[in-house]
Structure formats: structure tokens, C-alpha cells
Amino acid sequence: MARIGLDARYLENENTGVGRYSYNLITHLLEEDKKNAYSVVVRDDYTGRLPGGENVTYVRVPYAPITLASLLAMSRRVRGLRLDLWHAHFPISPLFPGTPFVVTVHDLQPLRVPSIGDRRPLPLRVGYRVFYPLAYRYALSNAEAILAVSMATRREIQECFPVAPEKIHVIHEALDDRFQGPGPSTGPRESRSLDLPDRFLLYVGATLPHKNLGNMVKGFAEALKQPGREDLFLVMAGRESRFEQDWIDLAEELGISRRIHRIGYVGQEDLPILYKRATALLYVSCYEGFGFPPLEAMEHRLPVIASSHSSLPEVVGSAGLFADPDDVPGIAAAIGKILDDPALRKRLQEEGLKNLGRFSWQKTARKTLDVYESVLGQLDGREPC
16 A cells, blocks of 8 residues: 555635646545545645545645745645655645655646736746746656646647656546536535526636637627627636736727626536537637636537647547637637538537547546556665655
């Protein structure tokens, strides 16, 4: 029996980002593996559900996952757990964990999209430009194995870091099991009331620079110029950010503000309502390490207009209509095709359901466990750290 630690400090009470990965991976690892013992580290302010199991212990800590101070504090905490292996769910590792570790890389966003650190106070901007490259380099150089969530992420790792190819394992993420994931632990509640138009395109995600909302809004504005689209709206769901005003000002400038409904963060209990009522998902991000919303859309037979960049062609496959994220007329043309071609919508719906079969958290957990076992096997006989 091995003692394996999982860094799940990315779990949040809102089910987004790396926390979604942590929750689903932990759930299915505990289902797949009854042999090893797991110590899962979570933040002490997390109040959501936690997967249960006889071989798991949850360790609550006050340390945020991405701070310089937590690197040393977590080093002491991880050493105290006396683990055989540590799994960092983000490429930030304790400086002196005292145990071999593997690391998951979702993307290289801080390196590839440095503008995401803009509009912060100067010390944070400087820290963003300096801290992340150093932290990524340390984690990837010292990890026994690297888990990349897509082939696109693997290619970027190899472009940016001198990492041996055999050290990188591509293990895809998957759709949440019927949208079951972290959420309020206070029991069931009534679904939020959503004031939705009758006919709309849907965007689900943050409003950060790499999401390409400027060109998305411009493409939508172009599509509205065609006849027969007087009743078409764009519904945007997701967390607000410090870049929020950019697309608001652009929509105002284009004269389409009233055609965009901003409804903020939507929990998993309400997301299916959006996917079922929309005409298509509009997801023309410039940069994605994986991309969950297209899979969520496919689950509810919603056609997908996706970016032709980054990991999205890999994830969406033949189940989407692609547009270059830098090509505004191309985005508008893709919208027009989806709206005007019922046969295309039906084909994409059918392809989407087939595409979902490529991804499952059971497969992800099994492949992750294979990496654990391989690393632990290679470490047999090695002197303790």
C-alpha cells in the first residue's frame, strides 16, 4: 500500500477551473483504487461536497494554492504527511515536499497569455510575470511525471521547457458526471430564475483576455446584420473579471448592448437549462488547455461553434463547426451556417453524442493511477528524499 497525497486546494464553492478536475479525479480514483491510502489537502474555507471512501483522509489547511508564502508552509505540511507520492493538480509544487511528486498541467496560460495579469496592482503584475515562469519551471523540472490534459498542452510543454517526451503523459479530462461536482453542502435548493430570450446563442466562461470576447462580440454583431435575426440574442454566463468593461464598451460601440444578456455565474444545477434552450454554443477562445463547455453542450444536444486554435479541435473533433478566432467574418459566417442549416445542426448534435464517448473520468482515473504505479515502481530501491 502506498500513501498518496493530492493537492486539492483548487476546490472552490463555485465549480470552475482546476477544482472541477480535482473533484472528479478524486471521486473516480477512490472508486478505482481500494489499495492505496489517500491524503487529500483542501482549504479550510471550502464548504462543498467531498468524495467519500474508507481509504481517504481530508487535511484542511489555511494556505491558498498560489502564493509564495504557501510554498514553504505546504512543504512542512506535506513532509508531515509522510507520503510516498504527491500529486500537484496545478504546476505549483511545494519547494521542499520531502517526497517524489507528479504534476498536472492544464495549460501554460500564465506564459502564453501574460496579459491575463494586467490591471492588477503593480506588485501583483510583477509577481505574475516572474513567479509563474519560475514556479512552472521548478515543478516541471523536478516532477517524476507530468500529466498533460491534452496533446496541445503537451506540445506547449515541450516547446517551453526542456522536458523529456517520455515524462509527459496525455490524460484527457471529461464531462462532469451529469454535472455532479462541488457545490453547496447545505442541501438542495430551488433553481435560480433565469430570464432568457426565446432564441439565443450561448457563451459559458470567464471574461479574461484569452476568451476572445472582443472578436466573439464583433462576430455576433456581424451575424445580426443578416435578415431574419431580429429576435437573436447572445447570453453570456460566467464569472465577471477585471476585463468585464472591455466587451461592454465594445457592445455599446457596436450598438448591440440590448442584444446581449449577461447573467453572471451559473451553478451546475442551472447550466442544463441554458444548454437545452440555446440554439448553439459560441466558444471561439484563442487559448484553451482543454475546454469543458463544448462537452457540456454536447451532453444536451447543443451544436458547438468552436475555435480552430489550441486544444479545441482535439476535444471537439468532428462534432463542431470551427472558426478562426482572429477572423471576425469567419465567426459571423459560422453563426449563419448554424442558424440557417437545420441538417447541419442535427448532424452536429449526433456527432456530439458520439464524441462524448471518447472522454470519461473512469478512464482518466485509471490512466492517472497507472502513472502513480509506474512512478512508485521506478522509485523502489531509491534512497528516501
